[in-house]
Amino acid sequence: MNKNNIILIGFMGTGKTTLGRRVAERLGWAFVDMDERIEEKEERGIPSIFESQGEDYFRRVETAVLAELAEGTNQVISTGGGCVLREENRRLMAAAGTIVALKASPRTIVDRVRGDANRPLLQGDLEQRVAGLLEQRKEAYDFADLTLMTDERSLEEMVEELAALAAGK
Ligand SMILES: Nc1ncnc2c1ncn2[C@@H]1O[C@H](COP(=O)(O)OP(=O)(O)O)[C@@H](O)[C@H]1O
Ligand SMILES: O=C(O)C1=C[C@@H](OP(=O)(O)O)[C@@H](O)[C@H](O)C1
Numbered sequence: 001m002n003k004n005n006i007i008l009i010g011f012m013g014t015g016k017t018t019l020g021r022r023v024a025e026r027l028g029w030a031f032v033d034m035d036e037r038i039e040e041k042e043e044r045g046i047p048s049i050f051e052s053q054g055e056d057y058f059r060r061v062e063t064a065v066l067a068e069l070a071e072g073t074n075q076v077i078s079t080g081g082g083c084v085l086r087e088e089n090r091r092l093m094a095a096a097g098t099i100v101a102l103k104a105s106p107r108t109i110v111d112r113v114r115g116d117a118n119r120p121l122l123q124g125d126l127e128q129r130v131a132g133l134l135e136q137r138k139e140a141y142d143f144a145d146l147t148l149m150t151d152e153r154s155l156e157e158m159v160e161e162l163a164a165l166a167a168g169k
């Protein structure tokens with residue numbers, strides 16, 4: 001890879017935040033969750049940003065955060081599920097390191113995100129929201145260098161796989 005960064009992409013609930021933190025610990029690299037970085041920058045939570053300024057505003061901040069991170073190295077970066085939607089973001093990610101997509105079945109996703117009020121795009125009928133967005137985004141994560149199916153896999157196993165990937169650079 002041109003820079004030593006691992007960038008995790010994938011639909012909401014596939015485990016980007018959880019796995020990213022663990023991989024960074026394992027490698028001794030910095031961990032950055034883009035949603036957390038956006039919340040720090042904006043000094044409020046994601047639902048509040050969506051509610052008061054809308055998704056387009058959130059997407060602009062998301063791109064600005066990614067552009068800053070793309071300058072760095074030895075980072076595990078967990079993106080938000082919609083970060084892949086902008087062409088500009090896909091270019092920034094490709095230049096910044098190795099892109100790993102996490103996948104999970106609709107059932108697993110629903111089970112993992114149920115009861116979490118922190119994802120504005122999933123408020124309402126959860127099954128319907130997940131199914132609709134998965135359909136809209138069905139090819140959105142296919143540009144990754146590597147794809148991991150997470151349904152049946154332990155975090156430990158995936159941490160080791162990504163640590164080996166980083167060590168092979
Ligand atoms: N591989 C996994 N196996 C079981 N549960 C997981 C796994 N990965 C994530 N989770 C759980 O799913 C939920 C959503 O994970 P999160 O890391 O927030 O996903 P994302 O950042 O992709 O939206 C969390 O409660 C987390 O503990
Ligand atoms: O898929 C999306 O458009 C979003 C995913 C969220 O992150 P996670 O994928 O970590 O839940 C967060 O960025 C925001 O609610 C929008």
Ligand SMILES: [Mg+2]
Pocket residue numbers: 016017018035078079080
């Ligand atoms: Mg996350």
